[in-house]
Amino acid sequence: MDQKYMAGAAADGEGAGRRRFLALATGAATAAGLGAVSGCANGNGDRHGGGSDAGAGSKSESASPGGKPSAGGAHGFDVKAENARPGHSDWPVTKAGPARAIEGFADRVSVLPGESFGLHVSTTAPRFTVSAYRMGWYGGARARLVWRSEALPGTRQPEHAVDAGTRMVRTRWTRTATVGTKDWPEGCYLLRLDAQGGEGQRFVPLTVRSATTAGRTVAVNAVATWQAYNRWGGYGSYDGPNGGFASRSLAVSFDRPYDYDDGAGLFLVYEAPLVALAERLGIPLAYTTTTDVAREKQLLEGASAVLSLGHDEYWSPEQRERFTAARDAGTNIAILGANCCFRRIRLEPSDLGPDRTLVCYKSSYEQDPGFKRGHPATVDFRSAPGADPESSLLGVIYDGYPVDAPYVVTNPGHWLFEGTGAKAGDRFEHLVGVEYDKVDTGFPTPRPIEILAHSPVVCEGRPSHQDTAYYTVPSGAGVFATGTMRWVEALDATGDGRSGRNHGLDARSGALTTRVTENLLRVFAAGPAGRTHPAQDNVRSVYGSS
Template sequence: MSENDRPGDRDWGLRDGGADRAIEGYADRVSVLPGESFGLYVSTTGGPFRAEAFRMGWYGGAQARKVWSSGHLPGAAQPVPDPAGPTRTVSAAGWRPSTRVSTRGWPEGAYLVRLTAGSGEQRYVPVTVRSRQTAGRLVLVNAVATWQAYNAWGGRSLYHGPGGKADYAGRSLAVSCDRPYDGDGAPLFTTYEQPAIALAESLGLSLAYVTSMDLDREPHLLAGARAVVSLGHDEYWSPAIRDRVTAARDAGANLVFLGANACFRRIRLEPSAGRDRRLVVCYKTDWPHDPMHGKDDAAVTADWREPPHARPENSLTGTLYESNGTSAAYVVAEPGHWLFAGTGVTRDTRFANLVGTEYDRVDGGSNTPRPIEILAHSPLVCRGVRSFANSAYYTVPAGAGTFNAGTMRWVESLKGDGAHGIPPATAAFTRRVTENLLRAFAEGPVGHRHPARDNLDAHHPYAGDPIWAHHNLW
């Protein structure tokens, strides 16, 4: 019996979020190999608690299977630590461990551990049971580094301090994995990754699971992979991650970017509290204060496209992140493309609000891979400036193909729940395109069967084009 033929458990959601800090926790390892264990650190005001582990998949539409439960465990409130050091890092590494969880018998995959307080409140703790090897498989990457960058538990993220979005100066310059996630405990996973995982598993493909941390640590993890899938929000990449994904592409592995703003920030992963790769370092605009500045400029944590060692991300992703804070219709430019097979679209077919809130665009400059096909060309206005969002597809001599959706809402739309004003029927389009994409990419170098047919010259800049006016890249 295959894993997804097993009975699923539809009751994997959170029934009662409850008050802030009613229950929350973290795992002391981002990922483990099957059979390894991890420590679970929990704080709760609700007395004894329970933990249950759900493997996320398809399972006939249930989308999860419960593989473990703890019974009742003693629980108590644990403190929110103060930020430490010049990086203002919040770490709960000093918490008392609550239990140790063995993954013996757990299949590879992405998991949510659901914590339930004695008083009923619930939160998630994400953990990945990773694949030891990826040869011949389609690799799904959990973007843990990006999850932590946005995690404001303890009052600080890489974006802001306790004063909220206006408190940029109070932000952390390094964030620790040794703390719970805010929100439901796994907000970026449930929003930008789980819907795509459910779809991928429904197709019966040979899948592998890794995290961004694993790609940084293991030089040969992508050896022989058929395709590498960056899910809906995968912004923070170390040089090692980028180099290994690029090498996989150049060896024939297809690449998929199901969001926007991928590979935008350059980071370092460092040890924390004696644990490997638990600290995500990114100085961003404070990069002149990065300790690596002047010592190893390629390791300085700034935006990839910025000094002191600029490497714009579009040489890998095909598109450049342009801006955020927009909502616009997705407009089909090449209806005859094989990725759109079975969707019934025609030129200029529109899907309301599918573009947003962040978006990418093909810039046509020297870093743009060629040949490249613009598949969607969606007019928008962002921060008062007219521009476009693009979905794009390019191929390289080794035969690898790369697809970039160019919008953050692609994976969200797969749910068909009407979020962001995206009509539920749009899910039929994005699901079919994603199915076409994953099936073809899982077969090996797709460029041998579907070489990109360059159409960049058909999409010229226009009066007021922000790329033309400010970068002169065309």
């Protein structure tokens, strides 16, 4: 098989191994800080029946003496003022408890400030509480408690079912509580469920999204990828109970909890460190999800920059169209991971609402009823039918998995390396992994494109290279791609690299990625980067060919 297609073929055959390898990072979040309860929520009715109004029995206190939580409106959100509020150090899940002690999901992946959503919770405890933490910087605490419910009655929800045709896990859980978001600032949230008596804790992720992104840098939560890797109920997009690829789900539902130990999906490792850094810098941010970008055609209009975070593999054609249109209108794009925009998906409704079923048949696309009705095949973007390699947007293309290799600086004079002290040939151990991208002009590649780091790797016996790259287009937009999935994870690497946390990344890697990302965020927030920092093509000098 041609080497260009080996990565895609391998991914279809990996099954449980790939999912387990990528999930190893999910226990790596820490925080510190103190603060007070603030905010309140008022329920706005139950669209799906059953449950209690969590807003009616909520606690409400000011964030600071005489303080009032910010409204978080579309035009009034101030990230600096928000992060000046006291943070809270008690947000992590520290008592997971037995399996199924408590777990839940929200019936919407995102809401606008002030909107309500439903919580569907199953617990063996008689009562539980819900605490809404907004994730950010907060002086290093990384979270602020915005709202906490009174004790709510707990119940054990029915067992799930598995769809015979698609092997999709279905829950028929009733709504436990309706939660309003009045006075919740826009941002990334983790709702912590606490079973009575310390019997268990789990997170439920939620995005309080921005109504407009004009003039702001947009953090896009990769909820489709979170769900594809979710194996709650025994099935996910990679395998089923027997661990084999053939037993995978052909469609997965957002109507279930996340199976990772803390319930936060992939957020804490692949996204939270970047959100914290951007908020520490005071970058004007907007917040949304991959689902929102796909649904709302004008959402990215006027944005300064759009950020794809650490693991953003599953994209709908609509999402890709929105990103491409934004780039062509002058919006900068940063790809802060690897294996981005690799799987083509379709979003369909569930019983609880629109866009809550993720369809991805992969190599079995001919079995897809949607494909038979004329929808695009849910195969890898680079694959037929309808091949459209991701490199035409990203500049780089996914090349393989798994690797663990040093990151090698090639172009230390580039503006993105300013202030790092990096020199040509400097190596940063373990920073390339577990998946990687490269510049490959055998695929559609925008030019001019600059390679900043060119790192030798060996992937399952095949020598190759990882590339970090930057290109610019006539609209003035700049597009940056790290080419490694560990970039965002490395932002939190402050240790000696020997503890096994953060894949052995050390403080030196943490310092490099932090400074490069700071340079990137500041320049991208200022407007079309290509107008002030045009790319200087160096593919020939790096690869010896054009």
